[in-house]
Amino acid sequence: MAVQINPSILSADFSRLAEEAQAVDGADWLHVDVMDNHFVPNLTLGVPVVESLAKATDTPLDCHLMIEDPDRWAPRYVEAGAGSVTFHVEAAAAPVRLAREIRAKGARASMALKPATPIEPYEDLLPELDMLLIMTVEPGFGGQAFLDIMLPKIRRTRELISKHGLQLWLQVDGGVSASTIERCAEAGADVFVAGSAVYGADDPAGAVRKLRDQAAA
Ligand code: DX5
Numbered sequence: 026m027a028v029q030i031n032p033s034i035l036s037a038d039f040s041r042l043a044e045e046a047q048a049v050d051g052a053d054w055l056h057v058d059v060m061d062n063h064f065v066p067n068l069t070l071g072v073p074v075v076e077s078l079a080k081a082t083d084t085p086l087d088c089h090l091m092i093e094d095p096d097r098w099a100p101r102y103v104e105a106g107a108g109s110v111t112f113h114v115e116a117a118a119a120p121v122r123l124a125r126e127i128r129a130k131g132a133r134a135s136m137a138l139k140p141a142t143p144i145e146p147y148e149d150l151l152p153e154l155d156m157l158l159i160m161t162v163e164p165g166f167g168g169q170a171f172l173d174i175m176l177p178k179i180r181r182t183r184e185l186i187s188k189h190g191l192q193l194w195l196q197v198d199g200g201v202s203a204s205t206i207e208r209c210a211e212a213g214a215d216v217f218v219a220g221s222a223v224y225g226a227d228d229p230a231g232a233v234r235k236l237r238d239q240a241a242a
């Protein structure tokens with residue numbers, strides 16, 4: 026399993042987004058948290074900012090939509106230049122149709138589960154996805170403590186992926202740091218979002234390298 030490290034620009038300085046995106050050269054994807062103050066109690070950025078970011082960096086954009094009505098909005102993020110678009114299953118009216126539309130438009134389709142959302146009801150949907158995101162904090166804010174209680178869900182999801190012989194990536198997001206990444210990797214995650222652990226470091230690119238080494242160990 027190839028390890029991927031996706032720094033979250035939520036923890037970056039929003040007045041210098043282009044520079045902050047370039048400060049994590051060597052990252053696999055740049056994780057962009059879109060929040061609408063309805064699905065989560067926080068408000069971040071939208072389509073125009075993603076469009077500008079896509080032009081400002083060669084790192085592909087991994088857009089995590091924490092918004093209501095992703096059925097309407099997710100395709101707009103593909104058009105804005107995202108290489109991967111993640112919608113929350115709790116918010117999607119028609120997740121299969123939406124995943125197919127994201128793929129048809131040329132991006133990777135990904136579905137996210139909040140901590141209290143089980144994976145089992147969605148087993149049959151997995152072939153429609155390129156990535157599954159298991160939240161390891163309640164979505165809405167960076168810098169929260171990692172929820173250890175999510176480790177069994179990561180493990181069960183990895184087992185389902187293997188059982189069906191699928192290639193989809195398994196992403197974890199929330200509280201991923203030098204002290205938690207090994208447990209996530211051991212449970213079966215292969216794509217790691219890290220906000221404060223990367224942008225809170227003096228050397229963000231160095232933090233990405235260290236996290237990658239730890240996850241791959
Ligand atoms: C939280 C966001 C995360 C956040 C992670 O709702 O989805 O991507 O940026 O930040 P850290 O790594 O600081 O928990």
Ligand code: ZN
Nearest residue numbers: 058089198218
């Ligand atoms: Zn996120």
